[in-house]
Amino acid sequence: MAYTRGNLAVQPKRKEQANPLYREKTKVVTRRTGLPIQEKLLYLLTLTVFVLVASGLIWRYLHIYDLNKQGQQLDEAIAKTNKQIATYQMEKQKLEQMVADRAKAAGYVAPDEERSINVSVNSTSTDSNDN
Numbered sequence: 001m002a003y004t005r006g007n008l009a010v011q012p013k014r015k016e017q018a019n020p021l022y023r024e025k026t027k028v029v030t031r032r033t034g035l036p037i038q039e040k041l042l043y044l045l046t047l048t049v050f051v052l053v054a055s056g057l058i059w060r061y062l063h064i065y066d067l068n069k070q071g072q073q074l075d076e077a078i079a080k081t082n083k084q085i086a087t088y089q090m091e092k093q094k095l096e097q098m099v100a101d102r103a104k105a106a107g108y109v110a111p112d113e114e115r116s117i118n119v120s121v122n123s124t125s126t127d128s129n130d131n
Contacts, residue, residue: 035043104110 100110
């Protein structure tokens with residue numbers, strides 16, 4: 001005997017069989033309801049905020065990358081310019097030495113303290129011409 005709701009004396013009800021040729025079928029149909037317009041707008045707003053924040057971050061990183069690239073290019077230009085300056089200074093020293101050597105070869109003599117000529121400017125002579 002079956003145990004029904006705590007009482008063994010009660011027999012379970014039997015199904016009634018009205019017509020053995022006809023069998024009732026039930027089918028459960030679940031329809032998905034669409035999202036309300038407010039919820040759709042909330043999702044759209046959230047997505048828009050995420051896209052704006054992401055694009056802002058990407059733009060900032062691109063700006064930082066561009067600044068770093070410009071800094072590296074400036075460092076390369078400075079190094080190149082420093083090399084050119086060093087080369088020009090060496091050429092200047094060579095040319096200064098060549099001038100002194102050519103002057104000696106042409107017969108010029110370097111000034112000494114013994115051979116120096118002092119030139120004095122007389123201020124009284126210029127004043128007398130004005131009168």
